[in-house]
Amino acid sequence: MNLEYQFQLLLQCIRESKVSVRNIKRGEPFDINNPNHIKAIKARFIDGRKPKHPAEPRTITDSAYLEVMISYYDRKEPRELIEEIHKIAMASENIVGEILERYIANELEPYGWVWASGAVLHAVDFVYRQNDGTWAFLQVKNRDNSENSSSQSVRNGTTIKKWFRSFSVARRKRATNTNWEGFPDLPEGAALTEKDFVIYLREYLQNLRLAS
Amino acid sequence: MNLEYQFQLLLQCIRESKVSVRNIKRGEPFDINNPNHIKAIKARFIDGRKPKHPAEPRTITDSAYLEVMISYYDRKEPRELIEEIHKIAMASENIVGEILERYIANELEPYGWVWASGAVLHAVDFVYRQNDGTWAFLQVKNRDNSENSSSQSVRNGTTIKKWFRSFSVARRKRATNTNWEGFPDLPEGAALTEKDFVIYLREYLQNLRLAS
Numbered sequence: 001m002n003l004e005y006q007f008q009l010l011l012q013c014i015r016e017s018k019v020s021v022r023n024i025k026r027g028e029p030f031d032i033n034n035p036n037h038i039k040a041i042k043a044r045f046i047d048g049r050k051p052k053h054p055a056e057p058r059t060i061t062d063s064a065y066l067e068v069m070i071s072y073y074d075r076k077e078p079r080e081l082i083e084e085i086h087k088i089a090m091a092s093e094n095i096v097g098e099i100l101e102r103y104i105a106n107e108l109e110p111y112g113w114v115w116a117s118g119a120v121l122h123a124v125d126f127v128y129r130q131n132d133g134t135w136a137f138l139q140v141k142n143r144d145n146s147e148n149s150s151s152q153s154v155r156n157g158t159t160i161k162k163w164f165r166s167f168s169v170a171r172r173k174r175a176t177n178t179n180w181e182g183f184p185d186l187p188e189g190a191a192l193t194e195k196d197f198v199i200y201l202r203e204y205l206q207n208l209r210l211a212s
Numbered sequence: 213m214n215l216e217y218q219f220q221l222l223l224q225c226i227r228e229s230k231v232s233v234r235n236i237k238r239g240e241p242f243d244i245n246n247p248n249h250i251k252a253i254k255a256r257f258i259d260g261r262k263p264k265h266p267a268e269p270r271t272i273t274d275s276a277y278l279e280v281m282i283s284y285y286d287r288k289e290p291r292e293l294i295e296e297i298h299k300i301a302m303a304s305e306n307i308v309g310e311i312l313e314r315y316i317a318n319e320l321e322p323y324g325w326v327w328a329s330g331a332v333l334h335a336v337d338f339v340y341r342q343n344d345g346t347w348a349f350l351q352v353k354n355r356d357n358s359e360n361s362s363s364q365s366v367r368n369g370t371t372i373k374k375w376f377r378s379f380s381v382a383r384r385k386r387a388t389n390t391n392w393e394g395f396p397d398l399p400e401g402a403a404l405t406e407k408d409f410v411i412y413l414r415e416y417l418q419n420l421r422l423a424s
Contacts, residue, residue, distance in 0.1 A: 053284075054280060054284055054285075058381075059357070059380040059381060060378075060379065060380060060381065060382050060389050062305070062308065062354065062355060062378050062380075064308045064311075064354070064378070064409075064410065064413060065301060065304040065305040065308055066304075067410055067413055067414060067417075068266060068303075068304035068305075068307055068308065068413070068417060069300060069301065069304050071413070071414045071417035071418050071421070072265075072266060072304070072307075072417040072418075072420060072421050073266075073300050073304070074421065075297070075300075077297070082297055082301065085287070085289070085294055085297045085298060085301075086297060086298055086301035086302075088281060088285050088287075089277060089281065089294065089297075089298035089301075090298075091280075092277040092278075092280035092281050092284070092285070093274070093277040093280075095280055095284075096274065096276045096277055096280065099276075142274065142276070143274060145271070166272075166274050166276070167272065168271035168272060168274075169270075169271060169272065170272050177272050197276075198276065198279055201276060201279055201280070201283070202279060202283045205279075205280060205283035205284040206283050206284075208284060209283070209284050209286065
């Protein structure tokens, strides 16, 4: 997609709707008539689309949990291996939601959707125009138990649709533990599936790894 | 320690201080003059001291993070092994704070401290009488970045001391990454050390495992 075009579409949405733009810096409210503000969110919008590596926690490991692994769970693996796997598992969990947004953007921007990349909007990840001409807003989460962004911060009157990809608790009546069939307002001709998402995720990460 | 004695001491503290007792059930405020309420918190107080096993997350694994482990981190371990280690590592991390309270109780109750086990008090884990006769309150956390309990819920005028066991970020000027030397109001003759804590934790967990 043409990034300049996508950004102009986002600006149009901000002008025409009540969607709330995040503060520029240190609490300075966004002003659409201020060219410096436009510049600032454009930089964030573009930056948010750069490939991003998973980030392992930088905190020191509390060795007490390794004692639990040994004393209670009787694990025989070396401490370093347990620690490494656990740390990169946390990093891996944390990056999935981001890649999910990239996948949806990749599939739906050709249909006129805009990924509000760089978290430029409050509690909104995607904006798109509905058939009646009004703008719609979607917040995307990887899991039904992910913390919600504070939707309170969104201005009165704006409703934000919410969708999550995966269920955290299994139910017998569900064929899968994913929620793609519940994705709202899918454009005609577009398709989002778990299989395609996993293919996208693998490709994205393999490229990231090879490039680094 | 004699549990009945410890509980009577706790009741004395509740009567003499402004410490806030948690609601009994479904929002019913605790009333010290209601014998059923006394009975209810006593049951929680005693129950909270029963040995407790680490609990693994019951949620379904989101297999997407395992894809990240393979595609980006190039891990060769079987998925099941990664998943198992990560799950029990989370359970292990979650149980450390609880064992920390048990260790402190074990060391300091002989000096007149009371462990408010079963989370019967708001944001308070230990109570003890100070030299001037007034009661003091201590909240204990395993780590400096643990979420704080909402101290707002504590009644006006009651100050709660806070202590955490481990630092999450290393500093060169610190000899260790633990904070035992910062433990407040340690009774004369008592000693709390990381070494003793780890010995206690190992013994507690080995007994738990063998008994199960």
